[in-house]
Structures are given as C-alpha cells and as structure tokens.
Amino acid sequence: MGFTQDRSADLAGAIDPAKPTSVILLIGDGMDDSMITAARNYSVGAAGRLALDELPFSGAMTTYGLKVGAGPDYPIAYVSDSAPTASGWSTGKKTVDGRLSQGPSTAATVPGEDYETVLEKFEKAGKLTGDVSTAEITDATPAAAASHINARACQGPANMADCTAAKKSNGGKGSVAEQLVDSGVDVLLGGGAARFAQATDAGPTVLDYAKSTRNYAVATTAAELDAVTSVATKPVLGLFSSANMTRKYAKLEAKAGGATTPDGTCAAQDRGTQPTLQAMTEKAITLLDNPNGFFLQVEGASVDKAEHERDICGAIGELEELDLAVKSALAYQKTHPDTLVIVTGDHAHSTQIVPDDFGGSMTATVTAFDGDPMTVAYSSSYAGTPPQQATHTGAQIRVAAIGPQAANVTGVIDQTDLFATMLGRTPST
Amino acid sequence: MGFTQDRSADLAGAIDPAKPTSVILLIGDGMDDSMITAARNYSVGAAGRLALDELPFSGAMTTYGLKVGAGPDYPIAYVSDSAPTASGWSTGKKTVDGRLSQGPSTAATVPGEDYETVLEKFEKAGKLTGDVSTAEITDATPAAAASHINARACQGPANMADCTAAKKSNGGKGSVAEQLVDSGVDVLLGGGAARFAQATDAGPTVLDYAKSTRNYAVATTAAELDAVTSVATKPVLGLFSSANMTRKYAKLEAKAGGATTPDGTCAAQDRGTQPTLQAMTEKAITLLDNPNGFFLQVEGASVDKAEHERDICGAIGELEELDLAVKSALAYQKTHPDTLVIVTGDHAHSTQIVPDDFGGSMTATVTAFDGDPMTVAYSSSYAGTPPQQATHTGAQIRVAAIGPQAANVTGVIDQTDLFATMLGRTPST
Ligand SMILES: [Mg+2]
Ligand SMILES: [Mg+2]
Ligand SMILES: [Zn+2]
Ligand SMILES: [Zn+2]
Ligand SMILES: [Zn+2]
Ligand SMILES: [Zn+2]
Structure with missing residues (x-):
C-alpha cells in the first residue's frame, strides 16, 4: 500500500x-472531494x-460568489451556482448567481458589465478553441466560456424572458446559443439541439443561422463526429441530444430508509448514437491540435445534475466518463508538454459518504469495487412534495x-486565479 | 484579488x-475541506x-479503514472513526474502528498485533517526543501516538471492560493513560485528569504512578505550565481539565428551522486557568527543541466533537485555535528549516455550507467575517430522541x-503514507 519513493525529485x-x-481545462460540475472519493471507491476501490x-x-x-446589490461592494454568496463559478475562471472576476461572464448588478434581470473570457x-491571439460538455452546450458551464448574459436561463432565442435587453431584436448579443456560434468557437460539442431548433428573432433557426451565416458543419451522431477531420475551413457544431446527454448509468435515487440496486452495482444504460465524453474530447483535441496552440474546455456536466x-x-458514471476524458488529455499532454492540463470542479455538492447504519435520511448503498x-x-x-432537490454546498x-x-494550483487558490494561470503568467524563473 | 506572480520558482x-x-504534525479532528472553508469564511472572510x-x-x-473479520483481507470501512485514522499515520497500517495502533482482528474485543508508532x-532514535491535545490526552487521536489497545474506550484502569487482556493485572500493557506515561513521552499536555485520578490495578492512581514511578512533573494550570522550563530531567504531564478542554466559543447548535446567536457572532466563553492550544504548542516546542530533533503531535480535538x-x-473556535498553533509551528519552522510541519485532519465530518434558503434540515446561521x-x-x-449525533463522513x-x-503530501495520498514521510524517506536527489 502507498508509495515508497520520496517524491521531491519528481515534483x-x-x-x-x-x-x-x-x-x-476539464471540469466535473459539482465534483468535490466527497464525490471524487465516492467515485474512486466505486470504480477502482478505496x-x-x-x-x-x-x-x-x-x-x-474556493468557489464563493457575489449577491446582487447596490455595489460597488457586493454581498458574498458562500454557496454558488454553476454560472458565477464558470464565469470566475473564464474571466478572472466574481459575479452573481445565474450570470454568465458579466459582472454583478442590482438585480438578476439587470445586465452587468461584459467580461472578456x-x-x-x-x-x-489566433489560437483555436473548443467547448465540450455532456450538458446542453448552452448550459451555464460551457456558456460562460464564450457568451455574456445576465441570466443563464436565456439559452435560446425563445428563452429570453429574463434577458430582454440581450435579445438581438433589441440590439443585444442574443441568447447563449446565438452567442456561442457568433463567437466562432472552432469545436462546440454537447447536447441541447432543441435550443438550436428555436427560431431567431430574424426568422431562421439558430441551427440554420449557424450553418449558413456562421459556416458551421453540424454533427448529430458519434459517427458523424467521427467523420469530421478538420476545422481548417469550417468550425464544427455537434449536437448529440435534444437536451442533456444520456448518463452512463441508470438512476439510483437515494430515499428514506435506503435505496440500492438488485446486485449493488450501477446499471449501464443505452446511449444510442451519442458519443462518449472521452470520444468528444479526443476528437476535439485532434481537431484543435496545431503548433500555435488552443484552448479547450471539457465538462462532465451531470455529476452535478445527478447529485x-x-x-x-x-x-x-458521469465522473467515470470525465476521468476517461482526463486520461485522453493526459496522454496528449505527455507528447505535447507545452500543454497545461487542469482538472477541477466548479463548486461542492450534496453527496456525503456516511456510515452503513446511517438511518433515516435519504440514502443509497452500492457495492464498491x-x-x-x-x-x-x-x-x-x-x-x-416531492422533496426539494439536493443543493450545492460551499x-x-x-x-x-x-x-x-x-505549480500555480498548489496551496489554496480561488477559482478566479485559474484565469491568469490559463492565459500564462510572467514566468518566475 | 488572488495572486499575481507565477508560483513555479517559489515552489x-x-x-x-x-x-x-x-x-x-498538527491535526484538526474532523477537519475536512468543508469545515476549513466554514472557519475561513467566519474568521477571515471568503x-x-x-x-x-x-x-x-x-x-x-484518503482516510478509509477496515472492518473486523476473519482476515487476512478485511472488509473496507469507507467511513472511519478517530482511532484507526490516527493509527494510520502513527503506524503506516490500516486497522478497524476503535482500535489504537494495533492491527485488525475478528472482533472489537479481540486484540490485534501491536504496531510500532x-x-x-x-x-x-533518541529524539524527544510530545503529544498535545484539547481532548482528554487519553482520547483516540493522542492515544494512538503512544499506546496499543483493542478498544479506544479503555482510557483509564477503571474503563477496561472491553480490554480485559490489556489490564496490567492480567499481564497486559494497561489502559491508555498508563501506557502513555509508561511510554515516557516527554511532553504530554491536554485534558483528561479524571482518567489519571483512577486507581491502577496495583493501587495508586495513574497520576501518582506517573509522578513516583515514571518521574513526571505535573501541571494543572496555564501558570503551572508556564513555569516548566525543561524536560531534561523530568518529563511533563499537563492535565488542565477533568475531561475535554473548554472550547473557545459557546455552543451554537443547529436546529430544525435554523439557529443563530443574538448578533450573529460566536460568543467567547471563559476557559478558566486552561492554557490555549497555541500556548501548549509553543511550550511543547520550546521544551522539545534540541539539535537531535523531536516529534510533536498537536490536536485540535473538538472540531470533531462540536460537529x-x-x-x-x-x-x-477550535479550528481558530488550531490555526494559531499552526502559526506558531510555522514560525519555528522558519528558523528551523530541518523541521517538517504537516497540517491535516483525520477524517471528514458532517458540516456542509448550504444556501441561505436551505429550509427544513438542522441548520445554523452565523455572520461571517x-x-x-x-x-x-x-x-x-x-x-x-434526541436525534442522533451528526456523523463522520468518508x-x-x-x-x-x-x-x-x-513534497510527499502532493497529489492523492493515503494517511498511512504520512508514516514513512514523517520517519524520512530515502532522499530522491
Ligand atoms: Mg455545468
Ligand atoms: Mg481526536
Ligand atoms: Zn455547477
Ligand atoms: Zn447544480
Ligand atoms: Zn476524528
Ligand atoms: Zn468524531
């Protein structure tokens, strides 16, 4: 057990x-130390x-955020949602719940200042870019990378109730879906096809707009993604699911008195023609690999959604799939040592590993590795009724x-510190 | 906000x-990332x-343990108590709940193999040693450093119901209190005077035995501890409280519907003549400082007990007090760079930072820094009735x-890995 060598020289x-x-940058949404430990125990043993x-x-x-207020000093939110947390590393600045790469303001419906990501x-800088998620690609985490809007709910042109100023017909930047394709991200892969089937204010669907105005090639199955071999002339938009992509394992929902599966293990479920997160990540890396460099964000989104x-x-299952994507990223990094790979979450979540005799609260038991x-x-x-969802934690x-x-991730950092690290700090030696 | 320099050269x-x-080695019992964050938010801000x-x-x-069984492969316990966890870093080996620096066995009352700490x-090696805690000094964490017994409850000679083979009158090593003074630890500071007031099987109290047979000088107040200036001729036993030492802050107990204090802050409480953990730590370092080196374990015990x-x-409050002890240890390390300082917990615990509108479960709200x-x-x-205590987590x-x-604490390690690191690994360069 354990390691035998002094690690000083290796480090x-x-x-x-x-x-x-x-x-x-690989993100497990809601992936905190508790969830990592639970997945390790289940998948490879303690x-x-x-x-x-x-x-x-x-x-x-740290992952805290701000609350709306009069400013310029905003109250602290000790628990945050996925919008301000992703905005944190994307822009280097704190913001309020629900907000995407925009600053805080007096109310959720009042836009803040746009922050560059x-x-x-x-x-x-002329580099290639990619944004990959198992959620709708318009969901908060992938959206923060390349859109700016006051409310994360405004994912498509039909969802703009809380973002009227941002509507294109009002002279705004449009919904998240429109902004993502306007930004020209070279590789956009995930779920959320229904958002792109919505009509833009100008008439055509977002998907038609992406193809005809923004020159996107579109893939809707793993096979179609496989067939894409270059983004040199056309960026690629992969939409593999109407909403969020299918999870690896069927649901095992904790309940009062305890839940389990017939044999204690999680059951794989059919994911149809959807690619895995690892397949999307490997394809993205292949398409983005170039001597000038690239930025790629990969999200295992449903760690959070399942929690x-x-x-x-x-x-x-979602964490296992992210871990395979990490494995692929590390393999690329080994042969491309000028690549920085970061793996983290966006905020802590609800799952706690508890004693077997825990009793009354909502629990589930699986047989670990x-x-x-x-x-x-x-x-x-x-x-x-039904009981509220389990919540994020701080x-x-x-x-x-x-x-x-x-080395800039050692010690205690804030997620906004990742911003300068990813852009590259002035070398200290 | 955040840091501006690349940390590569510093690291x-x-x-x-x-x-x-x-x-x-400084331990916060139950001090996990959630509790560190809560204390940081409260004490110095997010x-x-x-x-x-x-x-x-x-x-x-990682902090998992074993369950009793037929062996040689014991079932995994994904949540552990303070005994096997402290035994883990003390001995480099895993064991079962309740057990102190002894191996696993078929039942809680059956002794395992003694493991050297x-x-x-x-x-x-001829070095000096110290063991400091805000708990009874016979409690699991300090006990594991220098005693070996099948059940942590066997703290004094009158508490041996689950440890009959270990009774001195049965030819065993005796209770934890007896073993600690038999081990000759140079500096033993904490609570637990009542255990030492118990009669040994031979007749005198453990305290008398410690003084007359084991040559211990005894301190019972901060002033008496102050007056101790050397352990060259007599080791020192400080017992500053009948049981666990008094916590810095008065209790604020979470309850259904939410609890708080009148002004949102935690109220300091009178600790009488008890020294602080920082005072005990500074005194221990002063007494142990010598060219040949020393080992000192310091525990902030009641992070766990309060949780x-x-x-x-x-x-x-207990985490704040531990943090002051850390500060003192770091100051010593700065002038004595051949000293390794490690700060960690023993296992995760129950406290979660939740949204303000969390609702029904047992909550408490404080005004943070x-x-x-x-x-x-x-x-x-x-x-x-009353509801069960909040539990350890995994x-x-x-x-x-x-x-x-x-450098050997970077990445993911198991707490048993600390054993070889503290003893010193073969240098890698
Ligand atoms: Mg997300
Ligand atoms: Mg303890
Ligand atoms: Zn999230
Ligand atoms: Zn969430
Ligand atoms: Zn403990
Ligand atoms: Zn405990």
Missing part, C-alpha cells in the same frame, strides 16, 4: 515556469487511483494540474 | 529532499487566508506541509 522535475502554448488523481500538482480552490483571449436528483449511480457496501446521503431540506474543492505553470 | 525553492530532523492555508505543498488524503521510533453536536461555533450570513447544515439520520481531506520531504 521538482514537473515544475515548468514557461507560459503554456495550449490549455485543456486504495485505487483515478486518472484525475495522478496529476502532480494539487490544491484547494479566456476562450475569447485565445481566439484573439441534485440524489442519483449516486448517475453521478459516479472492493466488494464492500458504500452508503451515501444527501444535503437537502427535504421540504415540499466547501473548497480539489484542483489539480500538469504542465507549464501547473 | 521549486521549497522542495527539500532531505530527511527531516524534527516533525510537527478571500482571507488562514495560517494553515499558507503551507506550500498540499494534496488530498512514529513517536516510538523517534524515542528509539457531532451540530455546534458550528464550537467547531469554528465579510458581514454576510453563512448557513451550515449537518449530515445526520435525525432518528431517535471524503478525502486536505493535507498540507512545509519543510524537508513536504
């Missing part, structure tokens, strides 16, 4: 103060190691990295 | 592959930094270090 050898040429465990530099990252800065539903199998039972319980108010979360300037 | 400069001369945040090397540490190995009681103020409300909720079964926890071989 010294892994320090690279150069600015990164390329950056791959003493096993995930790919994301193996990055040489690691630290703790890492992805946009890479674009300006909200108290679905331990859904969350574990070691062959022994692991029980989880969920933070929740349990109020209402703990700092793990961040890990390898490659140029990866 | 490279902090790597020291030499074996440490001295080791100071963007503030605790002393324990500032150590240059950091990682995640880091403290004992330092003693054998069990859903007492957020108690837990925050930023001036804004922070709400916490607790894992618990809520069954029984998440990996933060570990941080500075000094020789501190």
